[in-house]
Amino acid sequence: MDDHFIAAIGPCWSNWAGRSWSLFLAPDRIIAVPYSCRESLQLGLRFSVHVWPRDPGEDARALVQRGIDEEALPRGRRFRRYPVHLVRSITLQSNNLANTLAIRKVSGEEDVYAIALHHETDAYRELFADLYPSLYTEMDFPTSSLGRLLRK
Numbered sequence: 783m784d785d786h787f788i789a790a791i792g793p794c795w796s797n798w799a800g801r802s803w804s805l806f807l808a809p810d811r812i813i814a815v816p817y818s819c820r821e822s823l824q825l826g827l828r829f830s831v832h833v834w835p836r837d838p839g840e841d842a843r844a845l846v847q848r849g850i851d852e853e854a855l856p857r858g859r860r861f862r863r864y865p866v867h868l869v870r871s872i873t874l875q876s877n878n879l880a881n882t883l884a885i886r887k888v889s890g891e892e893d894v895y896a897i898a899l900h901h902e903t904d905a906y907r908e909l910f911a912d913l914y915p916s917l918y919t920e921m922d923f924p925t926s927s928l929g930r931l932l933r934k
Contacts, residue, residue: 785808785851785852786808786849786850786851787806787807787808787813787846787850787851787852788807788808788809788846788913789806789807789846789909789913790804790805790806790807790842790843790844790845790846791804791805791807791843791897791902791906791909792804792805792837792839792843792898793817793825793837793839793898793899794814794883794895794896794897794898795880795895795896795898796893796894796895796896801816801817801822802816802817802821802822802825802839802898803815803816803817803862803895804817804839804842804843805883805895806843806846806852806855807909807913809866809913810865810866810867811863811864811865811866812863812864812866812869812885813852813855813861813862813863813864814861814862814863814864814893814895815839815842815855815856815859815861816859816860816861817838817839818856818859820838821838821839824838825837825838825839825898829898842855842856862893864885864887866914866917868887868888868889869885869886869887869888869914869917870886870887870888870917871884871885871886871917871918871919872884872885872886872910872914872917872918872919873886873918873919873920873921874903874906874907874910874918874919874920874921875920875921875922876903876920876921876922876923876924877922879896880896880897880898880900881896881897881900881903882894882895882896882897883895883897883906883910907920907923
């Protein structure tokens with residue numbers, strides 16, 4: 783079996799933006815990698831006062847294009863692991879404040895991630911639909927042209 787990740791998305795937030803994440807996607811698993819405290823602070827500065835030049839998680843996500851596997855992810859962090867066979871559903875929900883991605887496990891646990899870059903939502907929709915078609919659903923996305931215009 784190929785252990786390489788297919789794609790990586792982020793930044794995402796959880797805990798009312800108290801925690802920042804990158805999500806690494808493979809056909810058989812999703813790994814949520816938290817930002818370090820320093821990276822979270824840098825990301826916060828980037829979004830709030832525009833003083834940090836770029837997303838500090840960008841470099842790790844870019845490694846997916848080189849074919850990295852789980853061994854290449856940053857050490858010393860508490861990953862959230864979602865083996866696909868233990869996931870009940872993956873739902874992307876449109877929201878006026880921040881679109882969210884909810885991963886529900888068969889155990890009943892759920893983790894919700896807010897998508898930090900709203901304009902990347904459509905790419906995420908396509909990616910999750912392609913990678914996890916039997917698990918993926920969408921909620922509250924407008925279907926009419928007027929609805930899409932008003933939601934932006």
